[in-house]
Amino acid sequence: MDKLLQGVQIRINEKLYMKDPESSGLGKKIIEFSIQLINDIGFESFTFKKLGVQIGSNESSIYRYFENKHKLLLYLTSWYWGWMEYQLVFATNNIKNPKEKLLKAIFIMTKTTKEDSDFSHINEILLNNIVINEYSKSYLTKEVDAENKEGFYAIYKRLVGRLAEMITDVDATYEYPTSLASTILENGLHQHYLKEHFPSLTDCTNKITPTQYLTHLVFNTLNSNIDE
């Protein structure tokens, strides 16, 4: 992640904010410090008032950017998936062999974010952590169908679509490419969570990664050896 990413701008659904946080210093501060604060105290305890204190700004000013903290979470997670999509496309674009391509894709989507790319005010390591801990709360709500219609999950859906296509390119006879794609993304996060909080519920450790588990799962399911 370097110079090449400098110019990247991730497009977020405009209905998620009242005022574009990328358009001002305060907006960027809101993003930067909300990531830190949500990471520290968890999404439930996170409030705009507390965030205001952190950034030396007022609650009411934050409300001018985001309607509520739920929309902010949707903004942050959308950004994350957009960033993932960018990495996916960038890293697999020039790979012609379908198996190699899928292998790389699984790696990109399930690895731990180990370093902050520094190309923005967004700390990707912390954001990755937030997604592991909070993403499902962004859709497990009574408003999910209405918000889905508004396109709030569009980036994630596009990403699943891309993965599913790569799966089909490896094995066109496989009957569940979309389910498998969503399993890779969702269970990737879940295995990371289990490793941290429920080690007895996973084989993932410091030596065995979710990437290894899911790679094995996918390629055996597709009845297609990695190096065949």
Added chain:
Amino acid sequence: MDKLLQGVQIRINEKLYMKDPESSGLGKKIIEFSIQLINDIGFESFTFKKLGVQIGSNESSIYRYFENKHKLLLYLTSWYWGWMEYQLVFATNNIKNPKEKLLKAIFIMTKTTKEDSDFSHINEILLNNIVINEYSKSYLTKEVDAENKEGFYAIYKRLVGRLAEMITDVDATYEYPTSLASTILENGLHQHYLKEHFPSLTDCTNKITPTQYLTHLVFNTLNSNIDE
């Protein structure tokens, strides 16, 4: 699910309640109607005050049974997994063939609950729905490690252990039995959710079930044909 289940008592961690809801009429009403209400309005909007109105009782009385709504959710989901465990053991006990046993286990764990067993005040169909929609909220919290130490997730963990063992009995060389077991349970719920709210993210429909998808996934991964 009939007579045989009449005598079943699912043992819930005593620290989850202040007063055993099974010990009184009001307690049973709290369980019965909290399931209905959470199902109707979602866990976020659910409050003890609203529940009090529903059952013609007072908020303060409910607080004598449960410290807060989070503990109530843990109680309900523990009960669900306990019930699942009972069904699993009951249905697989006398199956000797490991593949057949695992096949049955996956079916039990990933099917939709279609009927209420009527052996208690608990509506299993609604509870199944609650687990699909809310279970991850019960552990995606900042208190997860402390609560795990208290044994609040013990039943679920035991269930994953049982499944992992069945996987190993089918293929002792498989390296990720525990991760696969947790994937079956967690992704089973997730595929049901996707089917309902994000049909474009799954291949599961009215004709293709999460059970079929996961059965195929597991048996192909284990490199072991179902009817071989």
Added chain:
DNA sequence: AAGATGTGATAGTAATACTATTATATTTGC
């Protein structure tokens, strides 16, 4: 220099998530 826009400060409201106290039922033990 005037006008538009962005931010900060303050105040206020309804709801949530409780706790405490007291009163009134109901159960149980003798």
Added chain:
DNA sequence: GCAAATATAATAGTATTACTATCACATCTT
């Protein structure tokens, strides 16, 4: 059958949350 113990109901009160509204002030623009 009555007292004592226990369960439930009613009421009130608190701190916090999740906002909305208003106004003052600063800054940026033209």
